[in-house]
Amino acid sequence: MPTRYEAILRADREATPAAGTDGRTPLRLAAAQPLCVPLDVAANARAHADAVRAASARVVVFPELSLTGYELDAPVVPTDDPRLAPLVRACAETGALALAGAPVAGDHIGVLAVTGDGVTVAYRKMCLGEAEARRFRPGDTPGVLTVDGWRLGLAVCKDTGVAAHAQRTAALGVDVYAAGVLESACDTAVVDQRAHRIAVTHRVWVAMASFAGSTGGGYTEAAGRSGVWTPQGEVCARAGTAPGELVRVSID
Known part of the structure; x- marks a missing residue:
């Protein structure tokens, strides 16, 4: 049995990566599924920080x-929230960019980009579920971040099931489609199907961090099984179903 935050390293290359033929250093990429305490941002930020340190990823x-x-009445998490300080410190120590999920200003389901320099809103979920739309507003712009020359397109859950979202995001010239998702354990196949379709259609790496454990909205048993898919649609790393697992790969 893996210990908490022990990586599943089926595809990880632990040697220091060399630059590829295009001059870019291979990108060390992780997808994590930490234990989540409902509405407790401070505790969850500490769990995220633990995962960042364990991942040793960019x-x-x-x-x-x-x-x-997944508490649809959760208050907005501001970018200057002091409860995020442990995660900022972990990113500073490791040189990581953490892409964490939270309600953000404007009543959006957002992706926070956390580095050692602080926190910004990197993306606002564009495709909302019915219950979500009663509280949140959809974003209107795809999100792309550039890290060490790699372009990461961002997505949140239902976005991944809408072909137009992947098309608009891929059209911006992305190398990786990175998504935070939540599915019930009985719908584990949904994550695989979407990731495979996006990878092979747009010839991009796909990283999906999938919620594990239980949370609001009726998700008493979330799917977990976070993973990374190659541009050929092959699974190159896969976590199990338990909270506290992560996967890590170096892509080139």
Whole structure:
């Protein structure tokens, strides 16, 4: 049995990566599914920080609403929230970019980009579920971040099931489609199907951080099984179903 935050390293290359033929250094990418305490941003930020340190990755992707849980009445998490300080410190120590999920200003389901320099809103979920739309507003712009020459397109859960979202995001010239998702254990196949379709259609790496454990909205048993898919649609790393697992790969 893996210990808490022990990586599943089926595809990880632990040697220091060499630059590729295009001059870019291979990107060390992780998808994490930390234990989440409902509405406890401070506790969840500490769990995110633990995952960032364990991952030793340049980019760590977290599930949808990972900092609050899938609690649709959760207050907005401001970018200057002092409860995020442990996560900022962990990113400073490791040189990581953490992509964490939270309600953000404007009543959006957002992706927070956390580095050692602080926190910004990197993306606002564009495709909302019916219950979500009663509280949140959809974003209107795809989100892309550039990290060490790699372009990461961002997505949250239902976005991944809408072909137009992947098309608009891929059209911006992305190398990786990074998504935080939440599905029930009985719908584990949904994550695989969407990731495979996006990878092979747009020839991009896909990283999906999938919520594990239980959370609001009726998700008494979330799917977990976060993973990374190659541009050929093959699974190259996969976590199990328990909270506290992560996967890490170096992509080139």
